[in-house]
Amino acid sequence: MRAHFLGKDPDSQVDNSPTLFATDRTDRVTYIAQGWKVTDPQVLADVGPVPDHETLIEIPEDVLKFYARRYAQEEEQS
Numbered sequence: 001m002r003a004h005f006l007g008k009d010p011d012s013q014v015d016n017s018p019t020l021f022a023t024d025r026t027d028r029v030t031y032i033a034q035g036w037k038v039t040d041p042q043v044l045a046d047v048g049p050v051p052d053h054e055t056l057i058e059i060p061e062d063v064l065k066f067y068a069r070r071y072a073q074e075e076e077q078s
Helices: 041-047 061-077
Strands: 003-008 019-023 031-034
Touching: 003 061, 019 061
Parallel strands: none
Antiparallel strands: 003 019, 019 031
16 A cells, blocks of 8 residues: 555644555555644544554644545545
8 A cells, every 4th residue: 555645734734644545455545644642631532442453643634635635636536
């Protein structure tokens, strides 16, 4: 599997760069998000148990716009 860069938070600082990647999986469409690790106790309580092989991350809405842009481009090509 390979990861293809879609975009980085335009307001990011050094070492603080939420980013979105698309993968080239052939069995399903997936994305990889780099973001801030969620450590807030209230958020963790709201979400509930997270399996050991998973983690929660927080990413800015601007980063999700890269997904929307990619999706719109795919629709235009169809």
